[in-house]
Amino acid sequence: MISFEQALSELLSLAKQLESEMASIEDASGRILASDAIATHNQPPFDASAMDGYALQKSDKLPNKKLSVIGRVAAGGLFDGSVNKNQAVRIFTGAPLPAGADSVLIQEDAEVNEDNIVINDNIDANDYIRKKGDDYKKGEVLLQRGKTLKSFDIALLASMNFPMVNVIRRPLVSIISTGDELVYPGNLPTNNQIVASNTFGLNSLVNKWGANGHILPISRDNKSSINKALDLAVPADLVITIGGASVGDHDYIKDVFRDKNITTSFYKVAMKPGKPILAGKNKDTIFIGLPGNPVSALVCAHLFIKPLIGKMLGTNELANIEKQAILLNDLPANGERKHFMRGFKKDGFIEIFSKQDSSLLSILQKANSLVIRAPNEPALKKGNQIGYFELD
Secondary structure, X not given: OEOHHHHHHHHHHOOOOOOEEEEEHHHXXXXXXXXXXXXXXXXXXXXXXXXXXXXEOHHHOOOOOEEEEEEEEOOOOOOOXXXXXXXXXXXXXXXXXXXXXXXXXXXXXXXXXXXXXXXXXXXXXXXXXEOOOOOEOOOOEEEOOOOEOOHHHHHHHHHOOXXXXXXXXXXXXXXXXXXXXXXXXXXXXXXXXXXOOHHHHXXXXXXXXXXXXXXXXXXXXXXXXXXXXXXXXXXXXXXXXXXXXXXXXXXXXXXXXHHOOOEEEEEOEOEEOOOOOEEEEEOOEEEEEEOOOHHHHHXXXXXXXXXXXXXXXXXXXXXXXXXXXXXXXOEOOOOOOXXXXXXXXXXXXXXXXXXXXXXXXXXXXXXXXXXXXXXXOOOEXXXXXXXXEEOO
């Protein structure tokens, strides 16, 4: 049995960043950028009007000044001429600034008389010009590799005229639940069966973390069934089994991993919940055997699978970062295993749920934090500081 820290280190050492692929900009949200996004042009590409009004020479922007309007230009258009002294061009927001003009008079500051305007007494002195390259300049690195693309990033990429984006390929994750007692939702369980829940919670998590989850049929508690399930699971970047990893008479995962020539990296971790967890690798596929209890499986997913997917995607955004909060209740001394207790944090304070059984899915659903108890940690009092990981 190894420590949690050692197990996590060994698991991450099995993974490498996946290769990149091109994705359409419509499908790039939530993906990890594989290379820097560099501006291909200046934005805006020309000096443009920021308001509706009149383009003119700044020296003519004087109270009661009369100017001749020699044309008009709207966004998407172009004025084929030049603005000279005592002249103006009717202009609209986003339109290119005509040659010779260096300021825009907002339309509210002008009195219109046929083909002339007279500038009002109280005028806005701002030029209202969006300068070429004001937003970004050609050659500028706007987004760095490793960034998770969000909506505003997509808009920025679109403005750079990128129809396709270079992103890291999503890991393919196969999920296998094991157990004679399990049925999938929608099937009527008999008196000795339960509905599988871990599978769907785990699939939701891996998809949220940027992978492509794939749920396989339930494997029954025999080597033949588990072998067939593993055959269906590959090719995949990561295969996760749920249940069957302990030492009971019907726990065959460890044996089947060995039969499949999966080199075991570790088996059993000094942690609670989740002691019977194992991991290994065969060729390019990583295998993880999670405990069958709902809380154990999903807590282990947060602690191990989340950062593992982050490693495959080449991002640190999925690393679990320890934070601090103030306890709202007393805690007894901890045992020999590192304990990740379910809690609820609000406004810098954290309350530990009194029920911590690894079968209580309703408690996990209410939790937003995993409170970290070190091995053999002494009792803690209300008001003490304690470390925690945020739950997704």
